[in-house]
Amino acid sequence: MNNKEVKEAKKAEFWHERKKNINLLATMVIRNVKTTYRDSVLGIVWTVLNPLLTMFVLSFVYSQLFGRDMVEIKYPVYVLSGMLIYNTVFRSGTQMGLTSIVSRRSLVLQTRIPVACYPRIPVYTALVNFVFALVALFIVMLIYKQPFEPTLLMTLILIPALTMITMGVSFVLSVVYVYFRDIKNIYNVFVTLLMYATPIFYTINALNNPLFTELLQFNPMYYYVDYFREIIMGHVPGWEAHLLIYGMGIFVYAFGYMFITHSKKTFIFHL
Numbered sequence: 001m002n003n004k005e006v007k008e009a010k011k012a013e014f015w016h017e018r019k020k021n022i023n024l025l026a027t028m029v030i031r032n033v034k035t036t037y038r039d040s041v042l043g044i045v046w047t048v049l050n051p052l053l054t055m056f057v058l059s060f061v062y063s064q065l066f067g068r069d070m071v072e073i074k075y076p077v078y079v080l081s082g083m084l085i086y087n088t089v090f091r092s093g094t095q096m097g098l099t100s101i102v103s104r105r106s107l108v109l110q111t112r113i114p115v116a117c118y119p120r121i122p123v124y125t126a127l128v129n130f131v132f133a134l135v136a137l138f139i140v141m142l143i144y145k146q147p148f149e150p151t152l153l154m155t156l157i158l159i160p161a162l163t164m165i166t167m168g169v170s171f172v173l174s175v176v177y178v179y180f181r182d183i184k185n186i187y188n189v190f191v192t193l194l195m196y197a198t199p200i201f202y203t204i205n206a207l208n209n210p211l212f213t214e215l216l217q218f219n220p221m222y223y224y225v226d227y228f229r230e231i232i233m234g235h236v237p238g239w240e241a242h243l244l245i246y247g248m249g250i251f252v253y254a255f256g257y258m259f260i261t262h263s264k265k266t267f268i269f270h271l
Contacts, residue, residue: 029124048136051088055080055140072233074144080137081232082200082225088130090166090221091191096122097170098177098184101267108268115264116257119170127163141232149234157242158231162224164249171256178267198222220248 059076073081097119101108104118134155141148176183198221204213216222223244230237 029121029128048132048139051080051083051133052136052140054087055083055136073229074141074146076140076144077137077146077232078203078229079201080140081228082198084130084133084137085162085225085228086195086198086200086221088133089126089162090169090224091195092129093123093126093166094169094173095188095191096125097167098173098187100170101174102177116171116260119174119260120167123163123167123170126166127159130159146232147234149232151231151234151236154231154236155228158224158227158245161245161249164246164253165220165224168249168252168254168256171253171260175260175263175267194219194221198225200225220252223248 055076059079100118100122101115107113108115108118138148140146173183173187197216197219199216204216207213223241227237227241227245230241
C-alpha cells in the first residue's frame with residue numbers, strides 16, 4: 001500500500017471508531033434515562049413535575065419579597081428558568097458525572113471505550129431532562145401570560161456553551177473522585193452554596209448589596225442563567241454575553257478534557 005492508501009485506511013478506521021463510540025454513547029444515555037425512571041409510576045413525567053413543584057413552593061415563599069417589582073418577566077418564570085439551567089443541567093450533570101468512572105469500573109478496565117465518554121453520559125442525560133423540563137417552563141409561561149418571544153430560539157445557542165462547562169467540570173470531578181472519595185460530599189455542599197450564590201429565586205436589585213454584586217461577577221453560572229432569562233424576555237444578548245458563556249465553556253471543557261485524558265494512565269490503578 002502506498003502512503004495515500006495508508007492515510008485513507010487510517011482515516012476510514014478513525015471515522016468508524018468515532019461512529020461506533022457515538023452510537024455506544026447514545027445507547028448508554030438512553031439506557032441511563034430509562035434506568036433513572038424505571039421504578040417510577042410517572043416515569044419521565046417527573047422531569048416536568050419536579051421543577052414545577054419546586055418552583056411553586058419557592059414562588060409562594062419568596063414572591064412577595066423579590067417578585068413585586070418585576071415587569072418584563074413573571075416571578076415564577078424567573079425562578080423556574082434559573083432552576084432549569086442550574087439544577088436540571090449543571091448541578092445534576094456534574095453530580096452524576098462525579099461518580100461516572102468509578103461506577104463503571106469494569107467497563108473502564110475491560111473495554112477500549114474512551115474514558116471521556118463516561119462523564120458525558122450523565123451530562124447528556126441532564127440535557128435530555130432539560131428538554132422535557134422546558135415543557136414545565138412553557139406551561140408556567142402560559143399560566144402567567146409570559147409572552148413567547150422569538151428570541152427563545154436562542155436557547156439553541158446557549159445549550160452548547162452550557163454543555164461544555166458542565167462537561168468540563170464533570171471530567172475533572174470524575175478523575176478526582178477516583179483518588180479522593182470524600183470529594184462527593186464536599187462537592188454536594190459546594191453546589192448547594194453555589195446555588196444560593198446564583199440569583200435563582202432572588203434578584204440582585206432586591207438585595208441592594210454592591211459587594212455581593214461585585215462578587216457575583218466571579219460566579220460563572222450567573223452568566224448562563226442571566227442569558228436564558230434575557231432571551232425569555234425577548235432581549236438579544238450582546239457579543240460580550242456570547243463571548244463570556246462560550247469563552248468559559250471552551251476553557252473549562254478543554255482543561256477538563258486534557259485533565260481526564262492525561263490522567264487515565266495513572267488513575268486506572270486506583271479503581
